[in-house]
Amino acid sequence: MEKQTVGVVGLGNMGTGMARSLLRAGYPVVGYDLRPEARAGLEAAGGRAAASLAEVGRTAQVVLVMVLNYPQVESALFDAGGVLSGLAPGATVIVSSTISPAQTRQLGARLTERQFVYIDAPVSGGPVRAAEGTLTMMVGAPATVFAAHQPLLACLASNLFHCGEVGAGQTAKMCNQLMAGVTFMASAECLALGAAAGMNTRQLFEIVTSGAGDCWMMRNRGVRMLDTYETGSRLDTFAKDLGIVLETADQYHLPLLLATAARQWIMFGIASGYGPLDDAHVIKLLESFTGASVREAAQG
Amino acid sequence: MEKQTVGVVGLGNMGTGMARSLLRAGYPVVGYDLRPEARAGLEAAGGRAAASLAEVGRTAQVVLVMVLNYPQVESALFDAGGVLSGLAPGATVIVSSTISPAQTRQLGARLTERQFVYIDAPVSGGPVRAAEGTLTMMVGAPATVFAAHQPLLACLASNLFHCGEVGAGQTAKMCNQLMAGVTFMASAECLALGAAAGMNTRQLFEIVTSGAGDCWMMRNRGVRMLDTYETGSRLDTFAKDLGIVLETADQYHLPLLLATAARQWIMFGIASGYGPLDDAHVIKLLESFTGASVREAAQG
Numbered sequence: 001m002e003k004q005t006v007g008v009v010g011l012g013n014m015g016t017g018m019a020r021s022l023l024r025a026g027y028p029v030v031g032y033d034l035r036p037e038a039r040a041g042l043e044a045a046g047g048r049a050a051a052s053l054a055e056v057g058r059t060a061q062v063v064l065v066m067v068l069n070y071p072q073v074e075s076a077l078f079d080a081g082g083v084l085s086g087l088a089p090g091a092t093v094i095v096s097s098t099i100s101p102a103q104t105r106q107l108g109a110r111l112t113e114r115q116f117v118y119i120d121a122p123v124s125g126g127p128v129r130a131a132e133g134t135l136t137m138m139v140g141a142p143a144t145v146f147a148a149h150q151p152l153l154a155c156l157a158s159n160l161f162h163c164g165e166v167g168a169g170q171t172a173k174m175c176n177q178l179m180a181g182v183t184f185m186a187s188a189e190c191l192a193l194g195a196a197a198g199m200n201t202r203q204l205f206e207i208v209t210s211g212a213g214d215c216w217m218m219r220n221r222g223v224r225m226l227d228t229y230e231t232g233s234r235l236d237t238f239a240k241d242l243g244i245v246l247e248t249a250d251q252y253h254l255p256l257l258l259a260t261a262a263r264q265w266i267m268f269g270i271a272s273g274y275g276p277l278d279d280a281h282v283i284k285l286l287e288s289f290t291g292a293s294v295r296e297a298a299q300g
Numbered sequence: 301m302e303k304q305t306v307g308v309v310g311l312g313n314m315g316t317g318m319a320r321s322l323l324r325a326g327y328p329v330v331g332y333d334l335r336p337e338a339r340a341g342l343e344a345a346g347g348r349a350a351a352s353l354a355e356v357g358r359t360a361q362v363v364l365v366m367v368l369n370y371p372q373v374e375s376a377l378f379d380a381g382g383v384l385s386g387l388a389p390g391a392t393v394i395v396s397s398t399i400s401p402a403q404t405r406q407l408g409a410r411l412t413e414r415q416f417v418y419i420d421a422p423v424s425g426g427p428v429r430a431a432e433g434t435l436t437m438m439v440g441a442p443a444t445v446f447a448a449h450q451p452l453l454a455c456l457a458s459n460l461f462h463c464g465e466v467g468a469g470q471t472a473k474m475c476n477q478l479m480a481g482v483t484f485m486a487s488a489e490c491l492a493l494g495a496a497a498g499m500n501t502r503q504l505f506e507i508v509t510s511g512a513g514d515c516w517m518m519r520n521r522g523v524r525m526l527d528t529y530e531t532g533s534r535l536d537t538f539a540k541d542l543g544i545v546l547e548t549a550d551q552y553h554l555p556l557l558l559a560t561a562a563r564q565w566i567m568f569g570i571a572s573g574y575g576p577l578d579d580a581h582v583i584k585l586l587e588s589f590t591g592a593s594v595r596e597a598a599q600g
Contacts, residue, residue: 101497124511136511159510161503168499172507175494179513182486182558186479189556193545194475196552197401199468203461207472210459211424211436213479215515245493252496252590256489257561258482265557290552 003027006152007060009053009076009083010067010097011038013232014123017130018066018096018156020045024133025155030059053079057086062152063093069240070099073107089115092149096121096137100244101167101174102251104140108166117145120166122173123157124180127232134158138176140169174248177241178259183215184238184279185262187222192286195297201226202298225283226298235282236275239266303327306452307360309353309376309383310367310397311338313532314423317430318366318396318456320345324433325455330359353379357386362452363393369540370399373407389415392449396421396437400544401467401474402551404440408466417445420466422473423457424480427532434458438476440469474548477541478559483515484538484579485562487522492586495597501526502598525583526598535582536575539566 003026008019011033019029019042029047032055033039039049050056053076056063063083065073073095077083083093093116095107108118120140129135137157139146146153146162154160163172190213194204205226209219224231242263249256269275269282283294303326308319311333319329319342329347332355333339339349350356353376356363363383365373373395377383387393393416395407408418420440429435437457439446446453446462454460463472490513494504505526509519524531542563549556569575569582583594 124513126512136507138507159507161507163499163503163507171494171497171499172504175490175497175499175504176508176511176513178490178493179486179508179515179518180511182489183483183513183515186482186486186558189482189558190475190478193478193549193552193554193556194471196554197471197475197548199463199471199475203463204472204475207436207438207459207461207463208476208479211476211480212426212516212520213424213476213483215479215483215517216512217515218479220512248497249493252493252592254493254496254586254590256493257565258486258489258558261557261561286554290554292552 004061004152005030005059007031007050007056007063007083008042008047009056009063009065010072011042012066013127014130015066016041016045017127018064019047020131021133021156023047027152027155030056032056052081053083054081054086057083060087061091063087063091065093065095065097067097069097070103073097073099084114084116087116090117092117092119094119094121096123098122098173098177098241098244099170101170101248104170105167118166119145119149120169121153122169124173124176137161138163138169138172140164140166140171174241174245178245178256180217181238181242181245181266182258182262183217184221185265185282187215187218188225188265188283188286190218191222191225191283191294192290192292195287195292195294196290200297201294221280224280225294227295229278229280231278231280233279234276235266235269235279238279239263239270239275242266304361304452305330305359307331307350307356307363307383308342308347309356309363309365310372311335311342312366313427314430315366316341316345317427318364319347320431321433321456323347327452327455330356332356352381353383354381354386357383360387361391363387363391365393365395365397367397369397370403373397373399384414384416387416390417392417392419394419394421396423398422398473398477398541398544399470401470401548404470405467418466419445419449420469421453422469424473424476437461438463438469438472440464440466440471474541474545478545478556480517481538481542481545481566482558482562483517484521485565485582487515487518488525488565488583488586490518491522491525491583491594492590492592495587495592495594496590500597501594521580524580525594527595529578529580531578531580533579534576535566535569535579538579539563539570539575542566
């Protein structure tokens with residue numbers, strides 16, 4: 001059976017990595033991004049760059065949307081000249097951008113009404129895993145839709161979870177981002193306290209990751225607060241994701257003291273100018289209160 | 301060379317486990333606890349129960365203190381009829397209870413003045429690892445003192461870290477407890493939000509622990525919020541440990557939004573009657589806001 005052509009909308013680090021995984025698995029990929037250099041990157045990887053979103057729609061049987069946020073998702077699909085202006089009824093739309101469960105259900109209803117198949121499929125794992133096809137993907141879709149698209153989704157995500165109906169994927173992702181955002185800022189608090197109290201922060205990192213305080217974020221982001229600050233992910237992305245967490249929790253009248261506090265740290269960081277920078281830069285905010293440098297304290 | 305007799309003060313789950321590790325390594329152990337059943341437990345394990353703290357002092361060359369908190373440490377050592385009333389100058393006092401870095405430095409100064417050797421040696425890992433001799437131990441002591449006692453300490457802790465002078469061990473432990481307390485309560489927030497939003501919380505546990513939200517506390521405590529609540533550790537212990545974190549951070553004028561919020565959750569939990577219970581019971585507090593049971597949601 002000939003493989004379906006997959007349209008990829010949004011060729012950032014994540015979208016490009018996912019396009020590569022699809023190409024490696026033999027799917028023809030047609031992609032679009034506003035930035036010419038991103039379109040050139042797709043062509044270099046063996047895909048085809050479309051001249052417009054409508055062209056992606058006209059060419060693809062499945063469209064994967066991996067843009068920054070909900071306004072971009074909505075605009076790419078529904079605008080005049082957007083993907084849906086070219087897409088044939090019966091085609092599938094997969095949204096992997098992180099948006100809220102409520103927005104997801106609305107989007108699913110609008111697309112189903114117009115005879116498209118909708119798959120709610122946020123991911124976790126970063127650009128490297130995107131390009132390897134080893135992402136974690138949390139899928140919300142009817143069981144028959146999930147089964148029909150499982151081979152394609154499995155090319156993108158070696159950890160593939162079917163969580164329930166449309167909305168359940170983003171619900172899982174939101175809960176994951178609560179943990180990610182809180183453990184990220186907890187790692188910063190821990191290292192800042194250690195530096196202020198005169199600890200060797202490299203040794204502190206080793207102690208914490210060997211015991212009950214261990215977490216993925218300390219290993220992946222905390223360790224970068226000791227040296228380069230390079231993480232490949234912007235600080236302000238956490239503000240968006242934790243905003244979805246808090247907005248959703250409000251609907252259930254669930255107080256979340258930690259998610260709230262973590263988001264306030266991020267807002268302080270954005271106010272201090274770190275929003276567009278790699279997220280580990282937020283440690284500089286905490287260092288500013290005491291003058292103790294986590295990086296210098298790592299030298300021993 | 302004949303092995304030194306080690307006095308163990310405080311025969312709770314942790315102290316008894318550590319006494320067992322010392323006995324297995326060939327150290328004679330003499331122990332004391334207010335509770336007769338705890339003394340009987342030591343005798344059953346091959347140690348000798350003393351009739352008083354002073355007798356522990358008279359018999360031991362090294363005393364390991366593993367009681368609940370600072371008032372108990374101070375009372376066990378300095379009270380009339382306490383350990384020091386019997387202990388010969390030149391003997392070593394090791395304090396493994398979690399107390400603050402400031403209290404540790406005071407204690408070290410008082411003991412050194414009276415010609416005792418002081419070792420600051422808090423641990424992490426729980427009763428099972430205490431009995432196996434596989435604890436993580438964070439040691440504050442002069443390098444020569446650390447070297448002289450390394451064989452004994454290594455019987456207790458397979459992860460043995462020399463962190464610096466007296467106070468540095470408790471500083472490391474405090475930073476670890478910041479991470480532990482925050483990631484513990486973050487796990488509760490995550491599962492409560494998932495249950496409220498209609499997730500299968502068993503699947504949510506699998507998703508979170510497979511990705512960027514992973515942490516030791518979710519695996520060790522979060523998983524118990526799905527079933528038995530049995531963790532072997534009291535909720536109110538977190539309030540004490542996070543109290544040390546906040547009190548110490550105040551000295552450096554370091555705001556800690558997450559440690560503060562985590563301790564407030566614990567205080568809500570104590571106010572709700574969960575303080576003396578196994579710590580995973582705190583999930584019931586979060587469930588009370590929404591009516592959604594994390595345990596029921598784990599059934600699918």
